[in-house]
Amino acid sequence: MGEALHAVETMMLERRPGCPFDPPAELLEARGHGPVSSFTFPGDVPAYVITGYDEVRAVLVDPRFSARKELMLDLSMDITGWDPPPATPGEMVFMDEPLHGRYRKPLTSRLTPRRIRQLTERVEQITAECLDAMEAAGPPAELVSAFAKPIPTIMICELLGVPYEEREYFQEQVDQFLGGEASTEEQMTAFAAAHKYFAELVLAKRAHPTDDILSDLTETDLTNEDLKGISFFTMSAGFDTTANTLALSAFALLQNPEQLAVLRDEPEFAEGAVDELLRYTTVAKTFMRRAMEDVEVGGVLIKAGTVVVLSYNTANRDPERFPDPQKLDLRRKAVSHLAFGHGSHKCVGQQLARMELRIALTGLFNRFPTLRLAVPVEEIGLRPDTAAVYGMTSLPVTWDA
Template sequence: MSETVHTVTTMPAARQPGCPFDPPAELIDARRHGPISRYPFPDGHEGWLVTGYDLVRSVLADPRFSSRKELMLHHPTIDYSGVQVPPAPPGEFLLMDEPQHSRYRKPLVGRFTVRRMRQLTERVEQITADHLDAMEKAGPPADLVTAFAKPIPAIMICELLGVPYEDRGSFQEQIDKFLGGETSDEDLIAAYTATQQYLAELVAAKRADPTDDVLSDLTDSDLTDEELRGMSLILLAAGLDTTANMLALGTFALLRHPAQLAALRADPTLTEQAVEELLRYLSVAKTFMRTALEDVELGGQTIKAGTAVILSYNTANRDPERFSDPHVLDLRRQDGGHLAFGHGIHQCLGQQLARVEMRVAFPALINRFPTLRLAVPAEEIGLRPETADIHGVKSLPVTWDA
């Protein structure tokens, strides 16, 4: 292997102060050196970081790279030396390969089609309007995260799973703890355990008394309670945290790009295009990992069997060889095809629901509050830590002319 290959030494790398939307400078620099870099893991394992669009896409579509949890023996920030990583629990198909992956994903595919998700548009519009009404009634200022960005996807995923209304507040609180990236290990484990326990009880309730929801539908299959619990956890993580952070961070980005915001407000036909550009530009799901099952040639390098590969979605979606002026937010951009939802067999199952939520929520918000603006200086907006799987803001104080 060539000795001139660039090496990245810090993952996750910190973002530059004042640049909440851009990938960390170290990763942008790595992409400038080429689409693949070396990455020395804390346990001494020599792995790779892929930052180029074409290579990230190819790895995601290549069955020679595995998603299996028990093969993720190396962690970007933790020394796992001597630790035996167990396989993914039943139902958690995001961390599985074929054929186990399809066993869990296939029963869900028909329930998340474009047509089915578009049928939910009216419900998304109602939920969005309700929360905008509440914001308007309370008056400025407001934290857009708690008042708007979190509740919309939370209510939708809870309704899809059939979570009773009275349970949603405490349920979301536990989920926030283990997805937010700032909880102590002890509290994280407690929140994860509580969520697992709740989902087990929910599955049992749906078996005993099915209602009109996805989880009830799945109880009429050969899937076990444990498998249904694991599948529900994946749907929660994928359907709540990502969209909530896209809504908050996306609004932040629009407020910081007033010409783009004005264009979206003036032209409703721009909405779908704008959502796709925000997905590309922000790439809130930052990185994923794969492990080579055999020796693979990638970007002129030999990836040895058993080697860990980090895939950088945010730099792939800012790759100048794929996107013109990649660091510019352009809601009229024509070169689409971003990887914000991944690619291949693990491409995000809930992407159509996320699109519906964003296509409804962004225009509704900016049209209801034409004078919407940040209530604090932009540099005071706190970002989620880079250790969080999903990038976003902790809170987004906004105000408007009442």
């Protein structure tokens, strides 16, 4: 009889005080017992948590595991006896083929390396404008609102063709819905307003196309509802994850001055530094899959119908893949990290996100070489780790004017 698996009691875990970049200690401990742990969802539904790097990658490319939203469970509440709805149009991360490809392929074909290169100059300009505003106002500054949020928000606006005069309203709705500080009622109001906005934007692009991805997509066979969904998905995925990675990366570098020196003084490591920061912060922490037939993972038989929780942030701290994984090392070759996922569902906008992070972070620390925290570390505003996307609510900084 085999040895009993280590049991993860709950996934609603907080990080240890003083360790804002490390996954919860309980998950790191689980990884130490093996790549697969047992878990029970509310309602006494048996499942597994997968914390090993190789095992998470294996599940993500195995067609015997489904990503369909209606087959998933909830980490915080008992939904047994309730039929969860399927993914909405455009919500491609919760779809299997061929529906997943119907939404992904048109978007991928328009986020080409050539288009990313064209956007590089614009990201440099937006970054410079944010830094100019910070410098003009003088120290101190709150880096999340002054820097980390505006850059990806403006880029998403321009990708989708949001008119310049409507950006302020757009950013307000995004911040309310995804910022992590609004009440549930405020979030739902912003959610409805964003959907209404995108529905109207799609009609406007059909009538008067401009030079943006949404206008391009109106020339495909995607319906108005499809395009509204893709726009909302692009905004959600492209803004919140990048903004929080940018803020956490700046915080991590300020906490690791020897690594900040690598970013500033050794430009040959700039590209790799971004991947190491993505590995180290991993803001999108977990995804789920359901086994559609019996599958063995990490020596454990996953029975058909069983849900597995894939712990991205723990897999990115797997010592068998990344030696000394708790250390931030910008010289590390971390390109194989799982912060963007893996396989057919790997983040569509990964190259855009990498480019934004590289330009924004190097620009920030080159402009303000004396940048430092303006408050004690314990006063930095962090989202609870129970949030869907980990990140920051505030990062007060100062510098020598």
